[in-house]
Amino acid sequence: xxxxxxxxxxxxxxxxxxxxxxxxxxxxxxxxxxxxxxxxxxxxxxxxxxxxxxxxxxxxxxxxxxxxxxxxxxxxxxxxxxxxxxxxxxxxxxxxxxxxxxxxxxxxxxxxxxxxxxxxxxxxxxxxxxxxxxxxxxxxxxxxxxxxxxxxxxxxxxxxxxxxxxxxxxxxxxxxxxxxxxxxxxxxxxxxxxxxxxxxxxxxxxxxxxxxxxxxxxxxxxxxxxxxxxxxxxxxxxxxxxxxxxxxxxxxxxxxxxxxxxxxxxxxxxxxxxxxxxxxxxxxxxxxxxxxxxxxxxxxxxxxxxxxxxxxxxxxxxxxxxxxxxxxxxxxxxxxxxxxxxxxxxxxxxxxxxxxxxxxxxxxxxxxxxxxxxxxxxxxxxxxxxxxxxxxxxxxxxxxxxxxxxxxxxxxxxxxxxxxxxxxxxxx
Ligand code: KE4
Numbered sequence: 001x002x003x004x005x006x007x008x009x010x011x012x013x014x015x016x017x018x019x020x021x022x023x024x025x026x027x028x029x030x031x032x033x034x035x036x037x038x039x040x041x042x043x044x045x046x047x048x049x050x051x052x053x054x055x056x057x058x059x060x061x062x063x064x065x066x067x068x069x070x071x072x073x074x075x076x077x078x079x080x081x082x083x084x085x086x087x088x089x090x091x092x093x094x095x096x097x098x099x100x101x102x103x104x105x106x107x108x109x110x111x112x113x114x115x116x117x118x119x120x121x122x123x124x125x126x127x128x129x130x131x132x133x134x135x136x137x138x139x140x141x142x143x144x145x146x147x148x149x150x151x152x153x154x155x156x157x158x159x160x161x162x163x164x165x166x167x168x169x170x171x172x173x174x175x176x177x178x179x180x181x182x183x184x185x186x187x188x189x190x191x192x193x194x195x196x197x198x199x200x201x202x203x204x205x206x207x208x209x210x211x212x213x214x215x216x217x218x219x220x221x222x223x224x225x226x227x228x229x230x231x232x233x234x235x236x237x238x239x240x241x242x243x244x245x246x247x248x249x250x251x252x253x254x255x256x257x258x259x260x261x262x263x264x265x266x267x268x269x270x271x272x273x274x275x276x277x278x279x280x281x282x283x284x285x286x287x288x289x290x291x292x293x294x295x296x297x298x299x300x301x302x303x304x305x306x307x308x309x310x311x312x313x314x315x316x317x318x319x320x321x322x323x324x325x326x327x328x329x330x331x332x333x334x335x336x337x338x339x340x341x342x343x344x345x346x347x348x349x350x351x352x353x354x355x356x357x358x359x360x361x362x363x364x365x366x367x368x369x370x371x372x373x374x375x376x377x378x379x380x381x382x383x384x385x386x387x388x389x390x391x392x393x394x395x396x397x398x399x400x401x402x403x404x405x406x407x408x409x410x411x412x413x414x415x416x417x418x419x420x421x422x423x424x425x426x427x428x
Contacts, residue, residue, distance in 0.1 A: 001390055005049035009037040030398040031382045036389075041068030043408035046394055054394040055413050059404040061396075062210075062242050062267035065327070065356070066316055067408025073271045073312045080308035086300060094302040097311040101269070101277070104249045104318055107259050111279035112288060113302045117241035117266030118146025120276035121204065123296045124262045125150060127278065128202035128235040130294035131287045136196055138203045140183040142370030142400075144211035145204055145239050145264075149174045154370070183209055183369040184217060186224040193232050202262070203229060204237040207252035210402035211242075212373035213359030214352045222258045229261070235284070241266035241276070242402070245317055247355040248324050255355065268317075271309030274300070323407060327356035330414060331405050334358060337418035341425055347380070356405040360384075373400065380428050387424030393417050 013020035181188040209215035238260035244251040348364035362380040
């Protein structure tokens, strides 16, 4: 593969955009080398600026669950654009997508649309604080809920990749209201409630962590959080920006059978356009402006193009009873293929998988939290990443990310991936 054009584009971008990218993880800092500039994408394939065709296992970090340039979404956006792109006034479209999302997701009566997962999580925490009149929150080391100050305390994803667990610019005051516990460690959470029995407004968690690689909850962990929240009148926020509309129609709440008090969404919900959302039962959502006093707003919230894309996406997912099983089966096939190759070597590895989220870690330890996720051999990961890229397979450029499979991936694509892995594994 050659990347002359991507490297020229990267050079030019660095003159006018910090680090040449609009989101740090895209810069390949963790894996080294030149970030790939993409020209277009269709189905399971990316076509980069140098004309290379790549099998895509990121799906834009989740949104492209039905493959790139999915025709119904494209059509919806095209026809909607003709009618105007933004009004700053309500449209019937927002009600339509809200009704469908509420029909698909358990335990929510109302939903507020925003423009990103960060905004959704930030607003959900403010709502929880306003509704409970408490100030502290609990988050988990390695979980990432977007880049608002309250969350950049040992965040996952890009922040971990940059090895700067707590970002400069976050004030001590903010950090004091964010309590940390290790993922999958119920005892540590119980301890925090012992110390702050009536101060914790909410626990915010990725029910299946996707920002340390993919890390499932151990049996009893989420159930334990649910009962601690009930015991201490704390709200349980499921950050389903990744898992929502991906693990099941009703997301992780449906798949894992755990009720959250507030759920946040992003990614798939927008069909590739900028959308986030947060949702809850009426008794919580009634605190939100203009119904209640908790303020939250946005010029482009509920933007008609984004709503059109999201509605087309949700309609496709809602009407296809097999989609989530198909995605899980393809992911299982990838898992088995990678495992069968690795078992012919002496390389220690862990593969974590939930639904269409999966990650490979070069470590002998079970990967159950931030500490064990960072015990992986990053050099091996980087060699693996570049070896696969050379073979036309685009994986997340960081050991702290989950892969996101899309339904346009064929079993031939997966077979091609495994064949390439067989070659690459010999030299990492
Ligand atoms: P955005 O603000 O990036 O739309 O969503 C923030 C967010 C919130 N919650 C979870 C569970 C998330 O995974 C994310 C964002 N995910 C990362 C990928 N790990 C986005 C990729 C990026 O930062 O460029």
